[in-house]
Amino acid sequence: MLAATLTLALIGLTLGLMLSLAHRRWPPNESELVQAIDARLPQTQCAQCGYPGCLPYARAIANGEAINKCPPGGDETINALARLLGREALPLDGSLKPAPNQVAVIDESRCIGCARCLPACPVDAIVGAPRQMHTVIEAQCTGCELCLPPCPVDCIELVPTTQLSEAWTWPKP
Amino acid sequence: MLDLLLLLIGAILINNFVLVQFLGLCPFTGVSRSFENAVAMSTATAFVLTLAAAVSHVLYHAVLVPLDLAYLRIIAFIVVIAALVQLTELYVRATSPVLYQALGIYLPLITTNCAVLGLALLALNLELSFVATLVYACGAALGFSLVLALFAALREQLVEERLPRAFRGAPITLITAGLMSLGFMGFQGMGG
Structure with a gap:
């Protein structure tokens, strides 16, 4: 009994020490470069760059991916990344839509309160609960359009943002 | 030498861990939805299978048997x-963050893959030498990878098929696995 306990304890101790040494030998390689790139991305998690979020895109940039794939960040982000990495500042990738100066607005008379748009929103800008009407917090919305596909009654529309004076346009007749 | 070759082929085809001995069915059905994930998962599992069998063999014969503690083998393994x-996981995360991303949750899930424990225990039951254990483990790992890759490829095709509603999803997956299992049992005639 004693021998069994001691042996198991020793096995556990040895393996534990080995793991702890391995952890010191190979620390998680979330390199500072990735963190610096991630800090310059807008954190909208909109996935328009083709990666599931800003951190995966930051990792991809660290491995040589192009820096001009972030529509919400626009030229500002591209310039910041170009300065950080010493690469050339390119215009936004042609296949992507330029920075959307728009916000989502829910037509509250048509909203059925299904709450399907809530999990789709990457920045939690939609307020609401099942069977209650939802609405969008304008200041948080990044205009990424990810809430449009899940809406079963198509009651979400994108309107040009009214927050920036240069982006204001006359409403369509 | 011929023995080892027979042992290797036997572990890959005739006594295939998944389809004949029914071990490691959770990753077999869980990770076979896409071919890429299946290949990544089988690489990681193959590595752990081989290493675990070797370490277990050494632990059993160098520590547990001399101390007369062979009954502790399951918990020790x-x-x-x-570990x-x-x-x-630590090594993959430090050296290749991309591979770590690709494997995701499946890496820690190998702990609960019964094929790994099953291999260590079966190798003991067969009373294999150290080299034979390694060969047997390589065979098991290759067999697991082969079957997982084949099954994932089949399932990717099945998504395209027009199936009766009752067969969609889990039923056709299990039927496919059953048919594959029947096919692999046919190899038993080869073993003689």
């Missing part, structure tokens, strides 16, 4: 497997 999986 589980501890060893868990090896952790070690693999």
Whole structure:
């Protein structure tokens, strides 16, 4: 009994020490470069760059991916990344839509309160609960359009943002 | 030499761990939805399988048998497997963050893959030498990878098929696995 306990304890101790040494030998390689790139991305998690979020895109940039794939960040982000990495500042990738100066607005008379748009929103800008009407917090919305596909009654529309004076346009007749 | 070759082929085809001995069915059905994930998962599992069998063999013959503690083998092997999986995870995360991303949750899940423990125990039951254990483990790993890749490829095709509603999803997956299992049992005639 004693021998069994001691042996198991020793096995556990040895393996534990080995793991702890391995952890010191190979620390998680979330390199500072990735963190610096991630800090310059807008954190909208909109996935328009083709990666599931800003951190995966930051990792991809660290491995040589192009820096001009972030529509919400626009030229500002591209310039910041170009300065950080010493690469050339390119215009936004042609296949992507330029920075959307728009916000989502829910037509509250048509909203059925299904709450399907809530999990789709990457920045939690939609307020609401099942069977209650939802609405969008304008200041948080990044205009990424990810809430449009899940809406079963198509009651979400994108309107040009009214927050920036240069982006204001006359409403369509 | 011929023995080892027979042991290798036997572990790959005739006594295939998944389809004949029915071990490691959770990753077999869980990770076979896309071919890429299946290949990544089988690479990681193959690594852990081989290493775990070797370490378990040494632990059993160098520590447990001399101390007359052979009855502790299951719990000791589980501890060893868990530590090896952790070690693999640490190493992959440090050296290749991209591969770590691709494997995701499946890496820690290898701990609960019964094929790993099953292999260590079966190798003991067969009373294999150290080299033979390694060969047997390689065969098991290759067999697991082969079957997982084949099954994932089949399932990717099945998504395209127009099936009766009653067969969609889990039923056709299990039927496919059953038919594959029947096919692999046919190899038993080869073993003689």
